Amino acid sequence: MDKQFEGSCLCGKVRYVVKGPFLRFFFCHCSRCRRATGSAHAANLFTRAGNVTFTAGEDSIRRYDLPEAQHFSRAFCTICGSAVPYLSRDGRVHVVPAGPLGDFDARKVDANVFWDSRAVWYEDGLNAPRKTESELKAK
Numbered sequence: 001m002d003k004q005f006e007g008s009c010l011c012g013k014v015r016y017v018v019k020g021p022f023l024r025f026f027f028c029h030c031s032r033c034r035r036a037t038g039s040a041h042a043a044n045l046f047t048r049a050g051n052v053t054f055t056a057g058e059d060s061i062r063r064y065d066l067p068e069a070q071h072f073s074r075a076f077c078t079i080c081g082s083a084v085p086y087l088s089r090d091g092r093v094h095v096v097p098a099g100p101l102g103d104f105d106a107r108k109v110d111a112n113v114f115w116d117s118r119a120v121w122y123e124d125g126l127n128a129p130r131k132t133e134s135e136l137k138a139k
């Protein structure tokens with residue numbers, strides 16, 4: 001039996017359980033993912049359709065299929081805007097944002113995809129000083 005991972009949105013309305021096997025784990029640096037996440041890249045896991053079970057708040061999810069794209073979609077909590085898992089447009093896989101899954105250790109990142117579209121400040125940022133939560137609180 002595969003290990004399961006629990007996730008939820010920021011406000012806690014949407015809750016789900018995800019299981020593997022995980023087919024891919026990508027950091028996607030494309031301009032669509034950068035806009036959709038507001039960050040340097042998306043961090044998405046892919047698991048077979050049916051491996052995601054919503055345990056609460058499924059009626060609070062809104063889905064957006066980018067009209068000009070063949071594959072690009074996203075789904076989010078309509079209350080807090082957090083990314084939540086969704087079924088791919090061809091119905092084959094669930095795309096699962098990795099960030100909310102605590103202690104996820106079932107697959108290593110396979111690749112940084114759309115690397116040529118990465119934010120110009122991304123690599124610099126990785127080399128910036130690292131501060132823990134307690135270091136930020138100490139003053």
Ligand SMILES: [Zn+2]
Nearest residue numbers: 009011077080
């Ligand atoms: Zn929410």
Ligand SMILES: [Zn+2]
Nearest residue numbers: 028029030033
């Ligand atoms: Zn992308």
